[in-house]
Amino acid sequence: MTYDRLVCANCAAPVSEGRCPVCRANRERLQQEGFFGGLGGVNPMALIALLAVLIAAVALLAHQTA
Numbered sequence: 001m002t003y004d005r006l007v008c009a010n011c012a013a014p015v016s017e018g019r020c021p022v023c024r025a026n027r028e029r030l031q032q033e034g035f036f037g038g039l040g041g042v043n044p045m046a047l048i049a050l051l052a053v054l055i056a057a058v059a060l061l062a063h064q065t066a
């Protein structure tokens with residue numbers, strides 16, 4: 001994440017160091033945004049296709065063992 005380079009407006013220290021509550025709040029928010037942004041960057045259709053493949057694989061395994 002790029003928040004390593006952000007400087008806090010409250011304490012003028014790097015936000016990534018979390019020296020003050022503002023830093024910690026910003027760091028937490030940016031980390032969450034990065035996490036959900038990463039999930040949002042994944043194509044939903046790709047996720048559905050992956051899920052379908054997994055279900056098919058499980059069904060195949062269950063069929064073979066039965």
Ligand SMILES: [Zn+2]
Pocket residue numbers: 008009010011012013019020021022023024
């Ligand atoms: Zn700060």
